[in-house]
Amino acid sequence: MNERIKAAREARVLAQNNDTAVLSTISKKLQGYPFGSVSPFMLSAEGQVVFYVSDIAQHARNLSVDNRLSITVFDAAESGDQNTHGRLTLTGNARPLGDKSLGELYFRRFPSALSYRNAHDFKFWQMDAEHVRYIGGFGKIFWINPAEWLLPEPQWHSADALQMIQHMNDDHADACGLILRHQKAEFRNYAGTVEMSSIYPDGFHLVADERSIFIPFETDCATAGEIRKQLVKMTHDARQSAAA
Structure with missing residues (x-):
């Protein structure tokens, strides 16, 4: 894997490890000044930005007039110099999503957002990433192009993803816990409930x-069968490690 593709993958992991981004729009009220707001977001399977906001929110109002958008994601420093931590900025044009197929996946990631579904002024938006700026720390700075950032469209649909998630939670909750404890040292002794959400x-x-x-896969998966193989291997490795 070349350096740029490696940086793009690191940037995706950074985005996936953060549920909230700063959304910067062109202000209608302030006559073109940048306007920053905070919103939950998720990525589509390929890597486009998806968010769910009310029409009365300032950033939604701004986007309805000028759809240029920048989102910033960063790993917050618990102490020390923030500049030594990763940050990511994606820019592009945002548009309301006519296809609501991503909605159920979003609600799986953000269950609290279900309470907004009956509010008719909430809608899903997607920003297609056109420019990506990733800083992984001092001296690790990249402009990443969309071809490097995006993954190929997988051979499954949103409904298939929801079925895979439900299957893991209904039939393999123990595997989810094993994988988490094996992959993340801070959860090594965790005995509570673990659920898959994406x-x-x-x-x-x-x-x-x-x-x-x-939790990243070792290799990208294009099919549900490849996902199953990865999860089986990860579960096997976790069991072996727990028994050692």
């Missing part, structure tokens, strides 16, 4: 202790 070609989210954790 599935992507390059990994999946697990929810534990009210936290969302992204």
Whole structure:
């Protein structure tokens, strides 16, 4: 894997490990000044930005007039110099989503957003990433083009992803817990409930202790069968490690 593709993958993991982004729009009220707001977001399977906001929100009003958007995601420093931590900026044009197929996947990631579904002024938006700026720390700075950022469209649909997630939670909750404890040292002794909340070609989210954790696959998966093989291997490796 070349350096740029590696940086793009690191940038995707950074985005997947953060549920909230700063959305910067061109202000209608302030006559063109940049306007920053905070919103939950997720990525589509390929890597486009999806968010769910009310029509009365300032950034939604701004986008209805000028759809240029920049989103910024960063790993917050608990102490020390923030500049040593990764950050990512994606820019592009945003548009309301006519196809609501991503909606159920979004609600799986953000269950609290279900309470907004009956509010008629909420809608899904998608920003197609046109420019990507990734800084992984001092001296690790890249402009990443869309071809490097995006993954190929997988050979499954949103409904298939929801079925895979439900299957893991209904029949393999123990495997989710094993994988989390094996992959993340801070959860090594965690004994609580673990649920899967997303599935992507390059990994999946697990929810534990009210936290969302992204677990990358070793290799990208184009089919549901490839995902199954990866999950079986990860579960096997976790069991072996736990027994050692």
